[in-house]
Amino acid sequence: MSSSATTRTVRRRTLRVAAAALTAVAGLTLTACSGSDAGGSKAAGQAGSAVAAAGSDGAGSGAAVHGAEPQAGSGAKADNKAEATAGGAGKQAGSASAARGGKAGSGIQRCHTANLKAAFATGEDAAPDPNASGATTTSIVLTNKGGRACKIGGFAGVDLTSENGGQRWSLARSSAKHGSITLNPGDSTDFSINLAMAAGSDEGSYQPAHAVVTPPNETTALTLDWPWGPLVHQDGATHPGTFVNPIG
Incomplete structure:
Protein backbone atom coordinates (compact mmCIF):
# COMPACT_ATOMS: atom_id res chain seq x y z
CA MET A 1 0.00 0.00 0.00
CA SER A 106 -92.64 39.28 80.19
CA GLY A 107 -90.53 41.26 82.69
CA ILE A 108 -91.58 44.35 84.65
CA GLN A 109 -91.88 47.49 82.54
CA ARG A 110 -91.21 51.05 83.61
CA CYS A 111 -93.96 53.11 85.17
CA HIS A 112 -95.87 55.18 82.62
CA THR A 113 -97.53 58.51 83.34
CA ALA A 114 -100.99 57.10 82.59
CA ASN A 115 -100.62 54.62 85.46
CA LEU A 116 -99.28 57.09 88.02
CA LYS A 117 -100.95 59.54 90.38
CA ALA A 118 -98.96 62.48 91.81
CA ALA A 119 -99.54 64.59 94.94
CA PHE A 120 -97.57 66.80 97.29
CA ALA A 121 -96.89 65.27 100.69
CA THR A 122 -98.85 67.62 102.95
CA GLY A 123 -98.61 65.90 106.32
CA GLU A 124 -97.46 67.88 109.34
CA ASP A 125 -93.84 66.82 109.01
CA ALA A 126 -93.90 67.14 105.21
CA ALA A 127 -94.78 70.85 105.06
CA PRO A 128 -91.73 73.05 104.35
CA ASP A 129 -90.79 75.66 106.90
CA PRO A 130 -91.75 79.00 105.34
CA ASN A 131 -89.18 80.80 107.48
CA ALA A 132 -86.27 78.54 106.52
CA SER A 133 -83.41 80.22 104.73
CA GLY A 134 -82.92 77.86 101.78
CA ALA A 135 -82.62 74.61 103.75
CA THR A 136 -86.15 73.25 103.67
CA THR A 137 -87.74 70.60 101.45
CA THR A 138 -91.02 69.35 100.07
CA SER A 139 -91.87 65.96 98.60
CA ILE A 140 -93.98 64.76 95.71
CA VAL A 141 -95.54 61.30 96.08
CA LEU A 142 -96.06 59.05 93.02
CA THR A 143 -98.55 56.15 93.35
CA ASN A 144 -98.98 53.20 90.99
CA LYS A 145 -102.70 53.26 90.16
CA GLY A 146 -102.33 50.61 87.43
CA GLY A 147 -103.16 46.93 87.61
CA ARG A 148 -99.58 45.57 87.36
CA ALA A 149 -96.18 46.19 88.91
CA CYS A 150 -93.81 48.69 87.30
CA LYS A 151 -90.30 50.04 87.86
CA ILE A 152 -89.35 53.65 88.42
CA GLY A 153 -86.11 55.45 89.22
CA GLY A 154 -84.08 58.51 88.31
CA PHE A 155 -85.10 62.13 88.00
CA ALA A 156 -88.56 63.45 87.34
CA GLY A 157 -88.77 66.68 85.41
CA VAL A 158 -90.33 69.51 87.44
CA ASP A 159 -91.36 72.83 85.93
CA LEU A 160 -92.95 75.57 88.01
CA THR A 161 -95.41 77.94 86.38
CA SER A 162 -96.30 81.36 87.73
CA GLU A 163 -99.72 82.54 88.84
CA ASN A 164 -100.38 84.37 85.61
CA GLY A 165 -99.06 81.45 83.54
CA GLY A 166 -96.57 83.61 81.70
CA GLN A 167 -93.37 82.45 83.37
CA ARG A 168 -91.97 78.90 83.53
CA TRP A 169 -89.08 77.73 85.71
CA SER A 170 -87.50 74.34 84.96
CA LEU A 171 -85.87 73.20 88.19
CA ALA A 172 -82.25 72.02 88.20
CA ARG A 173 -81.34 68.49 89.32
CA SER A 174 -78.97 67.44 92.07
CA SER A 175 -75.95 65.20 91.52
CA ALA A 176 -77.27 62.51 93.89
CA LYS A 177 -76.92 58.84 92.90
CA HIS A 178 -80.03 56.80 92.29
CA GLY A 179 -81.32 53.33 91.51
CA SER A 180 -84.77 52.01 90.68
CA ILE A 181 -87.60 50.50 92.69
CA THR A 182 -90.62 48.33 91.88
CA LEU A 183 -94.09 49.62 92.62
CA ASN A 184 -96.82 47.01 92.94
CA PRO A 185 -100.38 48.16 92.30
CA GLY A 186 -101.27 50.70 94.99
CA ASP A 187 -97.64 51.23 96.13
CA SER A 188 -96.14 54.72 96.40
CA THR A 189 -92.71 56.33 96.30
CA ASP A 190 -91.60 59.94 96.52
CA PHE A 191 -88.85 62.37 95.63
CA SER A 192 -87.88 65.56 97.38
CA ILE A 193 -87.35 69.11 96.18
CA ASN A 194 -84.98 71.41 98.03
CA LEU A 195 -86.57 74.83 98.44
CA ALA A 196 -85.16 78.32 98.91
CA MET A 197 -88.16 80.03 100.51
CA ALA A 198 -88.45 83.77 99.90
CA ALA A 199 -89.82 84.72 103.32
CA GLY A 200 -87.60 87.40 104.83
CA SER A 201 -85.32 87.43 101.79
CA ASP A 202 -84.13 90.61 100.13
CA GLU A 203 -83.91 88.82 96.77
CA GLY A 204 -86.69 88.78 94.22
CA SER A 205 -89.43 86.23 94.82
CA TYR A 206 -91.31 83.84 92.58
CA GLN A 207 -94.76 82.59 93.50
CA PRO A 208 -95.51 79.30 91.67
CA ALA A 209 -99.08 78.47 90.78
CA HIS A 210 -98.46 74.91 89.56
CA ALA A 211 -95.82 72.20 89.49
CA VAL A 212 -95.71 70.29 86.20
CA VAL A 213 -94.21 66.83 86.92
CA THR A 214 -92.94 64.50 84.18
CA PRO A 215 -92.06 60.99 85.48
CA PRO A 216 -88.63 59.57 84.50
CA ASN A 217 -88.33 58.53 80.83
CA GLU A 218 -91.82 59.82 80.05
CA THR A 219 -93.01 62.75 77.94
CA THR A 220 -96.51 63.22 79.41
CA ALA A 221 -96.76 65.33 82.56
CA LEU A 222 -98.98 65.55 85.66
CA THR A 223 -99.94 69.02 86.89
CA LEU A 224 -100.28 69.85 90.60
CA ASP A 225 -101.39 72.99 92.38
CA TRP A 226 -98.53 74.61 94.30
CA PRO A 227 -99.45 74.51 98.01
CA TRP A 228 -96.58 76.57 99.43
CA GLY A 229 -95.43 80.18 99.55
CA PRO A 230 -93.03 82.09 97.27
CA LEU A 231 -89.47 81.01 96.45
CA VAL A 232 -86.30 83.00 95.95
CA HIS A 233 -86.23 83.58 92.20
CA GLN A 234 -83.08 81.80 90.99
CA ASP A 235 -84.05 80.34 87.63
CA GLY A 236 -80.81 81.63 86.07
CA ALA A 237 -78.47 80.77 88.96
CA THR A 238 -75.56 78.33 88.55
CA HIS A 239 -76.24 76.75 91.97
CA PRO A 240 -79.86 77.54 92.85
CA GLY A 241 -81.27 76.78 96.27
CA THR A 242 -84.36 75.15 94.71
CA PHE A 243 -83.62 71.86 92.91
CA VAL A 244 -84.93 68.31 92.37
CA ASN A 245 -83.61 65.11 93.95
CA PRO A 246 -83.99 61.66 92.35
CA ILE A 247 -86.43 58.80 92.90
CA GLY A 248 -84.80 55.66 94.29
Whole structure:
Protein backbone atom coordinates (compact mmCIF):
# COMPACT_ATOMS: atom_id res chain seq x y z
CA MET A 1 0.00 0.00 0.00
CA SER A 2 1.28 3.36 -0.94
CA SER A 3 1.92 6.05 1.55
CA SER A 4 -0.89 8.23 0.13
CA ALA A 5 -3.40 5.38 0.45
CA THR A 6 -2.30 4.79 4.06
CA THR A 7 -2.76 8.47 4.84
CA ARG A 8 -6.31 8.45 3.40
CA THR A 9 -7.23 5.36 5.44
CA VAL A 10 -5.99 6.88 8.72
CA ARG A 11 -7.86 10.11 7.98
CA ARG A 12 -11.15 8.26 7.36
CA ARG A 13 -10.73 6.36 10.67
CA THR A 14 -10.03 9.63 12.49
CA LEU A 15 -13.16 11.22 11.04
CA ARG A 16 -15.26 8.18 12.00
CA VAL A 17 -13.92 8.32 15.59
CA ALA A 18 -14.62 12.05 15.78
CA ALA A 19 -18.13 11.56 14.44
CA ALA A 20 -18.75 8.79 16.94
CA ALA A 21 -17.47 10.99 19.76
CA LEU A 22 -19.76 13.84 18.69
CA THR A 23 -22.71 11.46 18.53
CA ALA A 24 -21.95 10.18 22.04
CA VAL A 25 -21.69 13.71 23.42
CA ALA A 26 -24.97 14.69 21.80
CA GLY A 27 -26.61 11.59 23.26
CA LEU A 28 -25.37 12.45 26.73
CA THR A 29 -26.62 16.02 26.39
CA LEU A 30 -30.05 14.87 25.27
CA THR A 31 -30.19 12.31 28.07
CA ALA A 32 -29.36 14.98 30.71
CA CYS A 33 -32.07 17.33 29.42
CA SER A 34 -34.58 14.51 29.28
CA GLY A 35 -33.70 13.45 32.85
CA SER A 36 -34.25 16.98 34.15
CA ASP A 37 -37.61 17.26 32.45
CA ALA A 38 -38.68 13.87 33.70
CA GLY A 39 -37.69 14.74 37.27
CA GLY A 40 -39.66 17.98 37.10
CA SER A 41 -42.70 16.23 35.73
CA LYS A 42 -42.44 13.55 38.37
CA ALA A 43 -42.16 16.13 41.17
CA ALA A 44 -45.13 18.03 39.83
CA GLY A 45 -47.09 14.83 39.56
CA GLN A 46 -46.27 13.89 43.14
CA ALA A 47 -47.24 17.35 44.37
CA GLY A 48 -50.51 17.14 42.48
CA SER A 49 -51.15 13.69 43.93
CA ALA A 50 -50.45 15.02 47.44
CA VAL A 51 -52.91 17.88 46.96
CA ALA A 52 -55.49 15.50 45.60
CA ALA A 53 -54.95 13.18 48.54
CA ALA A 54 -55.30 16.04 51.00
CA GLY A 55 -58.48 17.20 49.31
CA SER A 56 -59.86 13.72 49.40
CA ASP A 57 -59.11 13.37 53.10
CA GLY A 58 -60.78 16.72 53.82
CA ALA A 59 -63.86 15.77 51.87
CA GLY A 60 -63.96 12.43 53.57
CA SER A 61 -63.81 14.00 57.02
CA GLY A 62 -66.53 16.45 56.13
CA ALA A 63 -68.71 13.69 54.75
CA ALA A 64 -68.23 11.63 57.88
CA VAL A 65 -69.16 14.54 60.13
CA HIS A 66 -72.25 15.22 58.06
CA GLY A 67 -73.47 11.64 58.30
CA ALA A 68 -71.91 9.78 55.31
CA GLU A 69 -72.17 6.00 55.27
CA PRO A 70 -69.42 4.61 57.59
CA GLN A 71 -66.71 2.50 55.96
CA ALA A 72 -64.71 1.15 58.90
CA GLY A 73 -67.50 1.10 61.47
CA SER A 74 -66.41 2.35 64.88
CA GLY A 75 -64.71 5.62 63.85
CA ALA A 76 -67.56 6.77 61.65
CA LYS A 77 -70.13 5.68 64.22
CA ALA A 78 -68.31 7.64 66.90
CA ASP A 79 -68.31 10.70 64.64
CA ASN A 80 -72.02 10.33 63.93
CA LYS A 81 -72.74 9.86 67.64
CA ALA A 82 -70.72 12.98 68.49
CA GLU A 83 -72.64 14.88 65.83
CA ALA A 84 -75.97 13.73 67.25
CA THR A 85 -74.88 14.72 70.77
CA ALA A 86 -73.72 18.12 69.59
CA GLY A 87 -77.00 18.63 67.75
CA GLY A 88 -78.97 17.74 70.86
CA ALA A 89 -76.90 20.15 72.95
CA GLY A 90 -77.50 22.87 70.38
CA LYS A 91 -81.26 22.29 70.52
CA GLN A 92 -81.18 22.38 74.32
CA ALA A 93 -79.18 25.64 74.26
CA GLY A 94 -81.66 27.11 71.77
CA SER A 95 -84.58 26.08 73.96
CA ALA A 96 -82.90 27.63 77.01
CA SER A 97 -82.29 30.87 75.09
CA ALA A 98 -85.88 30.94 73.95
CA ALA A 99 -87.04 30.39 77.52
CA ARG A 100 -84.84 33.22 78.75
CA GLY A 101 -86.09 35.47 75.96
CA GLY A 102 -89.69 34.72 76.89
CA LYS A 103 -89.01 35.49 80.51
CA ALA A 104 -87.28 38.76 79.65
CA GLY A 105 -90.16 39.68 77.35
CA SER A 106 -92.64 39.28 80.19
CA GLY A 107 -90.53 41.26 82.69
CA ILE A 108 -91.58 44.35 84.65
CA GLN A 109 -91.88 47.49 82.54
CA ARG A 110 -91.21 51.05 83.61
CA CYS A 111 -93.96 53.11 85.17
CA HIS A 112 -95.87 55.18 82.62
CA THR A 113 -97.53 58.51 83.34
CA ALA A 114 -100.99 57.10 82.59
CA ASN A 115 -100.62 54.62 85.46
CA LEU A 116 -99.28 57.09 88.02
CA LYS A 117 -100.95 59.54 90.38
CA ALA A 118 -98.96 62.48 91.81
CA ALA A 119 -99.54 64.59 94.94
CA PHE A 120 -97.57 66.80 97.29
CA ALA A 121 -96.89 65.27 100.69
CA THR A 122 -98.85 67.62 102.95
CA GLY A 123 -98.61 65.90 106.32
CA GLU A 124 -97.46 67.88 109.34
CA ASP A 125 -93.84 66.82 109.01
CA ALA A 126 -93.90 67.14 105.21
CA ALA A 127 -94.78 70.85 105.06
CA PRO A 128 -91.73 73.05 104.35
CA ASP A 129 -90.79 75.66 106.90
CA PRO A 130 -91.75 79.00 105.34
CA ASN A 131 -89.18 80.80 107.48
CA ALA A 132 -86.27 78.54 106.52
CA SER A 133 -83.41 80.22 104.73
CA GLY A 134 -82.92 77.86 101.78
CA ALA A 135 -82.62 74.61 103.75
CA THR A 136 -86.15 73.25 103.67
CA THR A 137 -87.74 70.60 101.45
CA THR A 138 -91.02 69.35 100.07
CA SER A 139 -91.87 65.96 98.60
CA ILE A 140 -93.98 64.76 95.71
CA VAL A 141 -95.54 61.30 96.08
CA LEU A 142 -96.06 59.05 93.02
CA THR A 143 -98.55 56.15 93.35
CA ASN A 144 -98.98 53.20 90.99
CA LYS A 145 -102.70 53.26 90.16
CA GLY A 146 -102.33 50.61 87.43
CA GLY A 147 -103.16 46.93 87.61
CA ARG A 148 -99.58 45.57 87.36
CA ALA A 149 -96.18 46.19 88.91
CA CYS A 150 -93.81 48.69 87.30
CA LYS A 151 -90.30 50.04 87.86
CA ILE A 152 -89.35 53.65 88.42
CA GLY A 153 -86.11 55.45 89.22
CA GLY A 154 -84.08 58.51 88.31
CA PHE A 155 -85.10 62.13 88.00
CA ALA A 156 -88.56 63.45 87.34
CA GLY A 157 -88.77 66.68 85.41
CA VAL A 158 -90.33 69.51 87.44
CA ASP A 159 -91.36 72.83 85.93
CA LEU A 160 -92.95 75.57 88.01
CA THR A 161 -95.41 77.94 86.38
CA SER A 162 -96.30 81.36 87.73
CA GLU A 163 -99.72 82.54 88.84
CA ASN A 164 -100.38 84.37 85.61
CA GLY A 165 -99.06 81.45 83.54
CA GLY A 166 -96.57 83.61 81.70
CA GLN A 167 -93.37 82.45 83.37
CA ARG A 168 -91.97 78.90 83.53
CA TRP A 169 -89.08 77.73 85.71
CA SER A 170 -87.50 74.34 84.96
CA LEU A 171 -85.87 73.20 88.19
CA ALA A 172 -82.25 72.02 88.20
CA ARG A 173 -81.34 68.49 89.32
CA SER A 174 -78.97 67.44 92.07
CA SER A 175 -75.95 65.20 91.52
CA ALA A 176 -77.27 62.51 93.89
CA LYS A 177 -76.92 58.84 92.90
CA HIS A 178 -80.03 56.80 92.29
CA GLY A 179 -81.32 53.33 91.51
CA SER A 180 -84.77 52.01 90.68
CA ILE A 181 -87.60 50.50 92.69
CA THR A 182 -90.62 48.33 91.88
CA LEU A 183 -94.09 49.62 92.62
CA ASN A 184 -96.82 47.01 92.94
CA PRO A 185 -100.38 48.16 92.30
CA GLY A 186 -101.27 50.70 94.99
CA ASP A 187 -97.64 51.23 96.13
CA SER A 188 -96.14 54.72 96.40
CA THR A 189 -92.71 56.33 96.30
CA ASP A 190 -91.60 59.94 96.52
CA PHE A 191 -88.85 62.37 95.63
CA SER A 192 -87.88 65.56 97.38
CA ILE A 193 -87.35 69.11 96.18
CA ASN A 194 -84.98 71.41 98.03
CA LEU A 195 -86.57 74.83 98.44
CA ALA A 196 -85.16 78.32 98.91
CA MET A 197 -88.16 80.03 100.51
CA ALA A 198 -88.45 83.77 99.90
CA ALA A 199 -89.82 84.72 103.32
CA GLY A 200 -87.60 87.40 104.83
CA SER A 201 -85.32 87.43 101.79
CA ASP A 202 -84.13 90.61 100.13
CA GLU A 203 -83.91 88.82 96.77
CA GLY A 204 -86.69 88.78 94.22
CA SER A 205 -89.43 86.23 94.82
CA TYR A 206 -91.31 83.84 92.58
CA GLN A 207 -94.76 82.59 93.50
CA PRO A 208 -95.51 79.30 91.67
CA ALA A 209 -99.08 78.47 90.78
CA HIS A 210 -98.46 74.91 89.56
CA ALA A 211 -95.82 72.20 89.49
CA VAL A 212 -95.71 70.29 86.20
CA VAL A 213 -94.21 66.83 86.92
CA THR A 214 -92.94 64.50 84.18
CA PRO A 215 -92.06 60.99 85.48
CA PRO A 216 -88.63 59.57 84.50
CA ASN A 217 -88.33 58.53 80.83
CA GLU A 218 -91.82 59.82 80.05
CA THR A 219 -93.01 62.75 77.94
CA THR A 220 -96.51 63.22 79.41
CA ALA A 221 -96.76 65.33 82.56
CA LEU A 222 -98.98 65.55 85.66
CA THR A 223 -99.94 69.02 86.89
CA LEU A 224 -100.28 69.85 90.60
CA ASP A 225 -101.39 72.99 92.38
CA TRP A 226 -98.53 74.61 94.30
CA PRO A 227 -99.45 74.51 98.01
CA TRP A 228 -96.58 76.57 99.43
CA GLY A 229 -95.43 80.18 99.55
CA PRO A 230 -93.03 82.09 97.27
CA LEU A 231 -89.47 81.01 96.45
CA VAL A 232 -86.30 83.00 95.95
CA HIS A 233 -86.23 83.58 92.20
CA GLN A 234 -83.08 81.80 90.99
CA ASP A 235 -84.05 80.34 87.63
CA GLY A 236 -80.81 81.63 86.07
CA ALA A 237 -78.47 80.77 88.96
CA THR A 238 -75.56 78.33 88.55
CA HIS A 239 -76.24 76.75 91.97
CA PRO A 240 -79.86 77.54 92.85
CA GLY A 241 -81.27 76.78 96.27
CA THR A 242 -84.36 75.15 94.71
CA PHE A 243 -83.62 71.86 92.91
CA VAL A 244 -84.93 68.31 92.37
CA ASN A 245 -83.61 65.11 93.95
CA PRO A 246 -83.99 61.66 92.35
CA ILE A 247 -86.43 58.80 92.90
CA GLY A 248 -84.80 55.66 94.29
